[in-house]
Amino acid sequence: MAATLKDATAIVGIGQTPFAKRLPASEKELACRAILAALADAGIAPGEVDAFASYTMEETDEVEVAKAIGAGDVTFFSKVGYGGGGSCATVGHLAAAIATGQATVGVAWRSRKRGSGPRPWKNTAVQLPTPGQWTRPFGLLRPADEIGMLARRYMHEYGATRDHLFNVAMACRNRANENPAAMMYERPLTREMYMTSRMISDPLCLFDNCLETDGALACVVVSAERARDCRHKPVYVHSAAQGLPSQHHGMVNYWNDDPLSGPAWTAARHLWKQADFGPADVDVAQIYDAFTPLIPLSLEGYGFCGRGEGAAFTEGGALEIGGRLPINTGGGGLSEAYVHGFNLINEGVKQLRGTSTAQVPDAATCLVTAGEGVPTSAILLRA
Amino acid sequence: MTTAPGADELQLLLPVPDEDGAPFWEYAARGELRVQACTSCGRLRFPPRPCCPHCGSFESEWRLMSGRGRIWSYVLPHPPLLPAYAAQAPYNVILVELSDAPHIRLAGNLVASADAPLDSVDPSRLRIGAQVQVVFTETGGMTVPRWIPGKS
Ligand SMILES: [Zn+2]
Numbered sequence: 001m002a003a004t005l006k007d008a009t010a011i012v013g014i015g016q017t018p019f020a021k022r023l024p025a026s027e028k029e030l031a032c033r034a035i036l037a038a039l040a041d042a043g044i045a046p047g048e049v050d051a052f053a054s055y056t057m058e059e060t061d062e063v064e065v066a067k068a069i070g071a072g073d074v075t076f077f078s079k080v081g082y083g084g085g086g087s088c089a090t091v092g093h094l095a096a097a098i099a100t101g102q103a104t105v106g107v108a109w110r111s112r113k114r115g116s117g118p119r120p121w122k123n124t125a126v127q128l129p130t131p132g133q134w135t136r137p138f139g140l141l142r143p144a145d146e147i148g149m150l151a152r153r154y155m156h157e158y159g160a161t162r163d164h165l166f167n168v169a170m171a172c173r174n175r176a177n178e179n180p181a182a183m184m185y186e187r188p189l190t191r192e193m194y195m196t197s198r199m200i201s202d203p204l205c206l207f208d209n210c211l212e213t214d215g216a217l218a219c220v221v222v223s224a225e226r227a228r229d230c231r232h233k234p235v236y237v238h239s240a241a242q243g244l245p246s247q248h249h250g251m252v253n254y255w256n257d258d259p260l261s262g263p264a265w266t267a268a269r270h271l272w273k274q275a276d277f278g279p280a281d282v283d284v285a286q287i288y289d290a291f292t293p294l295i296p297l298s299l300e301g302y303g304f305c306g307r308g309e310g311a312a313f314t315e316g317g318a319l320e321i322g323g324r325l326p327i328n329t330g331g332g333g334l335s336e337a338y339v340h341g342f343n344l345i346n347e348g349v350k351q352l353r354g355t356s357t358a359q360v361p362d363a364a365t366c367l368v369t370a371g372e373g374v375p376t377s378a379i380l381l382r383a
Numbered sequence: 384m385t386t387a388p389g390a391d392e393l394q395l396l397l398p399v400p401d402e403d404g405a406p407f408w409e410y411a412a413r414g415e416l417r418v419q420a421c422t423s424c425g426r427l428r429f430p431p432r433p434c435c436p437h438c439g440s441f442e443s444e445w446r447l448m449s450g451r452g453r454i455w456s457y458v459l460p461h462p463p464l465l466p467a468y469a470a471q472a473p474y475n476v477i478l479v480e481l482s483d484a485p486h487i488r489l490a491g492n493l494v495a496s497a498d499a500p501l502d503s504v505d506p507s508r509l510r511i512g513a514q515v516q517v518v519f520t521e522t523g524g525m526t527v528p529r530w531i532p533g534k535s
Contacts, residue, residue, distance in 0.1 A: 133398040134430055135490045137527055139468045139501060140476045145460050149478055153456035156511045202459035202473065247436065254478055254488045255429050
């Protein structure tokens with residue numbers, strides 16, 4: 001049994017469907033298409049798949065997926081909680097299962113019809129018991145409202161401004177403009193568009209929010225040994241972590257002693273402890289961006305700058321290609337597609353293969369993070 | 384939405400208390416703002432839960448608060464929103480840190496008076512750090528706390 005996950009496994013296949021506001025196919029069909037594409041990319045037959053990992057708010061379960069794609073006997077399956085916080089944990093769980101011999105070929109996926117389906121926050125009644133009884137009746141209804149509350153406090157405490165949030169939106173949009181698969185391909189954003197756009201939950205405007213998207217993605221994880229025989233250069237899972245901080249309360253982390261220090265801080269401590277390198281050695285990052293304020297908060301949590309310095313970090317083109325830390329090089333949730341962060345995993349793989357549409361020259365290390373605010377997860381990938 | 388909202392849809396969401404939270408709402412119905420406290424170590428905790436995260440005790444009482452607080456943060460939600468909220472948007476949601484226990488923060492609304500609409504205070508009056516005072520309003524058979532501007 002391996003004593004560490006470090007580089008014991010690798011992502012060897014990635015697949016995705018088109019991203020659009022509306023796709024005719026069902027979530028199940030989209031999931032199967034993405035998974036089969038990822039297996040074809042890896043050069044591995046569906047019958048070899050013996051492990052599945054997904055995360056909650058996924059409607060297609062492993063039973064349905066396994067029989068549809070023709071998987072073999074499945075000996076490991078895992079579903080991580082807290083929606084977008086689970087994206088990277090799927091890879092972490094597969095890596096752990098494969099490194100410990102519980103399975104040999106693992107598939108993680110996400111399929112969403114968020115563009116054409118109902119908005120989850122509309123189904124508010126079921127959320128009214130704890131903790132919804134403390135927030136929903138007062139009109140704190142949507143994730144944007146919950147994060148907007150933290151964003152306002154962050155701006156107040158550290159002098160962050162809407163210009164800083166614009167820097168984030170702009171970096172993602174610029175990368176999407178280079179990515180033909182992105183929803184916002186060929187749709188540039190200007191500062192004026194940003195500053196005059198309608199408010200969603202003041203201080204957050206339209207462009208501070210991710211895109212409602214239909215689409216699916218998947219990736220394939222195998223042992224490092226097996227990876228050497230696959231079609232593409234292996235992208236090693238160097239480190240993986242989950243994070244549920246002490247006294248955390250979810251997206252409404254208002255009752256914590258320090259509401260501005262979210263799960264990223266907890267995940268980061270474990271992630272770096274297991275790694276051979278640190279934040280300064282990260283060539284490119286894919287940081288969960290359901291909302292722009294999550295980027296400065298995550299930059300602090302993952303140690304790219306000090307507490308309260310995340311907004312200033314975004315200045316001077318730091319997040320752009322050639323900047324201090326290029327982020328979300330496919331366009332991210334803000335401008336490529338919002339599929340609960342799975343596109344960030346696949347984009348990390350593309351960077352380390354050298355095939356991104358916004359390639360960071362010689363990128364050899366990539367941080368990928370899952371939803372901040374909720375119990376989260378992260379992985380460090382290396383070429 | 385192409386159809387006009389029905390009466391039900393124009394009702395604001397009501398709290399659905401769970402076993403741990405029920406006393407908060409029962410005290411609110413009496414016009415009291417009370418927070419759960421550990422009877423072993425004395426620490427306050429919110430949201431309420433079965434046992435104390437500091438000492439493990441399952442014994443608790445509900446301690447009366449002064450009802451004074453300060454705005455820790457706030458948002459102004461705009462549509463798309465549930466119909467009852469869209470009808471008053473943009474309204475405010477404030478997070479109040481209690482003067483008696485600043486680490487206890489309650490979500491609520493700053494209103495001109497207890498029964499006034501959620502948008503009854505000019506947004507320009509919202510300030511982080513502003514003093515507020517609790518009031519209670521009855522809606523749909525439940526009593527919920529709201530906040531009015533306090534002495535500054
Ligand atoms: Zn205690």
